Amino acid sequence: MSEVKSGWGKVLPVTIIVTAAVTIGISALLVNIVERKEEGKHTFFRVVEVTDDTDDPAVWGKNFPLQYDAYKRTVDMERTRYGGSEAMPHLPSQADPRSVVTQSKIDEDPRLKTMWAGYAFGVDFREERGHAYMLIDQRNTRRVTEFKQPGTCLNCHASTYVAMKKLGNGDLFAGFEKINMMPYGEATKNVKHPVSCIDCHEPQTMQLRVTRPGFLEGIRNLKASQGVANYDVNTMASAQEMRSYVCGQCHVEYYFKGDQKRLTYPWHKGLKVENITAYYDEVQHKDWVHRDTGAPVLKAQHPEFEMWSQGVHARSGVACADCHMPYKREGGQKISDHHVRSPLNNINRACQGCHHFSEQEMKGRVEEIQNRFFQTRNVAMDALVALIADIRAAREKGATDAQLTPAWGFQRKAQFYLDFVEAENSTGFHAPGESLRVLADSLDFSRKGQLALRDLR
Numbered sequence: 001m002s003e004v005k006s007g008w009g010k011v012l013p014v015t016i017i018v019t020a021a022v023t024i025g026i027s028a029l030l031v032n033i034v035e036r037k038e039e040g041k042h043t044f045f046r047v048v049e050v051t052d053d054t055d056d057p058a059v060w061g062k063n064f065p066l067q068y069d070a071y072k073r074t075v076d077m078e079r080t081r082y083g084g085s086e087a088m089p090h091l092p093s094q095a096d097p098r099s100v101v102t103q104s105k106i107d108e109d110p111r112l113k114t115m116w117a118g119y120a121f122g123v124d125f126r127e128e129r130g131h132a133y134m135l136i137d138q139r140n141t142r143r144v145t146e147f148k149q150p151g152t153c154l155n156c157h158a159s160t161y162v163a164m165k166k167l168g169n170g171d172l173f174a175g176f177e178k179i180n181m182m183p184y185g186e187a188t189k190n191v192k193h194p195v196s197c198i199d200c201h202e203p204q205t206m207q208l209r210v211t212r213p214g215f216l217e218g219i220r221n222l223k224a225s226q227g228v229a230n231y232d233v234n235t236m237a238s239a240q241e242m243r244s245y246v247c248g249q250c251h252v253e254y255y256f257k258g259d260q261k262r263l264t265y266p267w268h269k270g271l272k273v274e275n276i277t278a279y280y281d282e283v284q285h286k287d288w289v290h291r292d293t294g295a296p297v298l299k300a301q302h303p304e305f306e307m308w309s310q311g312v313h314a315r316s317g318v319a320c321a322d323c324h325m326p327y328k329r330e331g332g333q334k335i336s337d338h339h340v341r342s343p344l345n346n347i348n349r350a351c352q353g354c355h356h357f358s359e360q361e362m363k364g365r366v367e368e369i370q371n372r373f374f375q376t377r378n379v380a381m382d383a384l385v386a387l388i389a390d391i392r393a394a395r396e397k398g399a400t401d402a403q404l405t406p407a408w409g410f411q412r413k414a415q416f417y418l419d420f421v422e423a424e425n426s427t428g429f430h431a432p433g434e435s436l437r438v439l440a441d442s443l444d445f446s447r448k449g450q451l452a453l454r455d456l457r
C-alpha cells in the first residue's frame, strides 16, 4: 500500500483499497464459480495417459479418483429384504479359496433343484453380489469347477475388451470368437480384472460405449425385428439410452449358439418372454434334458434389461444408471455413483430426486410389489413341481416319449416363464405388472400340462 503513504490525500486511498478488495473478492468468486462449472462439465486434469489398451481400473482411477473410490466399494455386502447380498463365511480350500460367499439360493428353496434336475444350476446357485466379485465368483463356482464350460462365460464376468482385441490381433470380433471356443480354464488366463472403466467408457472423451459383441449383435437383431436396418448402438443410441445399454451388455438372457459357443442374445423376435421362447423353439434350442421327466428344457438367466424394458420406468425414460448409479455431489462436482448396488440401500439419491415421498414410504412401496410377486412366484413354483412329479410318475408307469411330448411342451414353457422372472433379480420391481402376468401364464402352462397327462390314464 505504498500509494497511501506517498500523500494522495485521505479519501482516495481508502476508496482504492476498498475497490481493490471488492474486486479481488469478486474475481475470486468468479474464478470459483467458473471452476465449479467446469467441474460440473466433467472437465478433469489428466494425471496419467489412458489409452484404448488400458484395462487396469487403478490407472484410470488416478484421473478419476472419486469414481474409482466408489467403484471399489462394490465389495460391500448389504442385505435388503429380497436383494442385496449376505456375507456368509466360507472355509477356504484348495478347490475354492474364497473366505466369504453369498447365501445359496438352491438351499433356501429346494424346489429350484427339482426345476433344474440334471443341470449344473441344481448343484450350485447363489445370490449375486457386487461387481468386484464377478471374476472370482465365476472361477470358483461348482458350475465351473465340476462342469466343462467354454470361454464364453467370461464375456460378462471380466474386463474382456483389451483381451479380445489382443486375441484377435486388433479385431474385437475375431477375439470374441476365439475366446468363446476356448475351454474356460485357458480363456480365463487372458483376463485380470472384473468389469472395468474401459468396458463402458471411451478413454479420450469418457463417453459411454458398448464394447460387448454379444450386445452389439443382439440389439442389431432386435432393431431389425422392429424395422431398423444395420443398427449401430455406439453411433445411433441417445445418451440416455446408453445409460441402460452399458448395463444391458451383461444383465440379459443369453445362450451359447452351436459348436462355436457364440454368445447370443435371443432378441430376434423381441424382448418379451414369449418372443424369446418363440425364437428358441424356432432354432430348436434346449439347455438340457430334464432328469426326472425327459423334457427338453431351457434355463433363463438374469433378464434385467428385458424386464426393465416392459416397465413404466423404461417407458418414462428412466435408465438403469438413474437408480443404480444416481448422481451425487462431491465438492462442487456432480458425479455418477460408481458404487453400483441395490437402490434400496441408497433410496435418497436413487428415488427421491423424482419421487417426493419419505424413504420409508418408498421402501414400503417396493416391498409391497416384491411381497406380491414373491407370493405368486411361490404358487407358480408349487404348480410346476406338481407337474414335474406327474410327468415323472407317468413315465415310470411306462408312458412313451410320444405320449409325453405334449406335457413336455408345457413343462418347457411353464419352467422357462417362471425362471425368467425368478432369475430376474429385482423380485418383480422392474416391471410389476408384466412379472405377475408371466407368472399367471406359467401357472396356466403347468395346469395344461397336467391336463395333457389326464388323457393318458
Ligand code: HEC
Binding pocket: 080, 081, 082, 083, 084, 085, 244, 247, 248, 251, 304, 305, 306, 308, 309, 313, 314, 318, 319, 320, 321, 322, 323, 324, 341, 342, 343, 344, 366, 425, 426, 427, 429, 430
Ligand atoms: C426405477 C429404478 C430402477 C431402474 C430404472 C432399474 N432398477 Fe434395478 N432395481 C431397482 C430396485 C428397487 C431393485 C430391488 C433391490 C432390492 O430388492 O434390494 C432393483 C434390483 C436390481 C438388481 C438386483 C440387485 C440386488 O441387490 O439384488 C439388478 C442386478 C438390477 N436391478 C439391475 C438393473 C438393470 C440392469 C437395469 C436397467 C436395465 C435396472 N436395474 C433398472 C430399481 C431400478
Ligand code: HEC
Binding pocket: 124, 125, 126, 127, 128, 129, 137, 138, 141, 143, 144, 149, 150, 152, 153, 154, 155, 156, 157, 249, 250, 251, 252, 253, 254, 263, 301, 302, 423, 425
Ligand atoms: C450375458 C452375460 C453373462 C454370461 C455369458 C454369463 N454370466 Fe454369469 N452372471 C451374469 C450376471 C449379470 C450375473 C449377476 C446376476 C445373477 O446372478 O443373476 C451373473 C452371476 C453369476 C454368478 C453368481 C451367482 C450364481 O449364479 O451363483 C456365477 C457363479 C456365474 N454368473 C457364473 C457363470 C458361468 C459359469 C457362466 C458360463 C456358463 C456365466 N456366468 C456366463 C452375466 C453373465
Ligand code: HEC
Binding pocket: 076, 077, 083, 084, 085, 127, 128, 129, 130, 131, 133, 134, 135, 137, 138, 155, 156, 157, 158, 195, 199, 246, 247, 248, 249, 250, 251, 320, 321, 324, 325, 340, 341, 342
Ligand atoms: C461385464 C458385465 C456387467 C456389466 C457391464 C454390468 N454388470 Fe452388473 N453384474 C454383473 C455380474 C457378473 C454381477 C454378479 C457378480 C457376482 O455375484 O459375483 C453383477 C451384479 C450387479 C448387481 C448386484 C449388486 C449387489 O450388491 O448385489 C447390480 C445391482 C448390478 N450388477 C447392476 C448393474 C448396472 C446398473 C450396470 C450398468 C451401469 C451393470 N450392472 C453393468 C455383470 C455386469
Ligand code: HEC
Binding pocket: 042, 057, 060, 061, 064, 067, 068, 071, 195, 196, 197, 198, 199, 200, 201, 206, 208, 239, 242, 243, 246, 247, 321, 325, 334, 335, 336, 337, 338
Ligand atoms: C458398467 C459401466 C461403467 C463402468 C464399468 C464405469 N463407468 Fe463411469 N460411468 C458410467 C455411467 C452410466 C456414467 C454416467 C454417464 C452419463 O450419464 O453420461 C459414468 C460416468 C463417468 C464419468 C463422468 C462423470 C460422472 O461421474 O458422471 C467418469 C469420469 C467416469 N464415469 C469414470 C469412470 C472410471 C474411472 C471407471 C473405472 C474405475 C468407470 N467410470 C467405470 C458407467 C460405467
Ligand code: HEC
Binding pocket: 311, 312, 313, 316, 318, 322, 323, 343, 344, 347, 350, 351, 352, 353, 354, 355, 362, 363, 365, 366, 429, 431, 432
Ligand atoms: C428419473 C425419475 C425417476 C426415478 C429416479 C425413479 N422413478 Fe419411480 N417413477 C418415475 C415415473 C416417471 C413413474 C411413472 C409414474 C408417473 O409418471 O408418475 C414412476 C413410477 C414408480 C412407481 C409406480 C409404478 C409401478 O412400477 O407400478 C413406483 C413404485 C416407483 N416409481 C418407485 C421408484 C423407486 C423405488 C425408485 C428408486 C429406486 C424410483 N421409482 C426412481 C420416475 C422415477
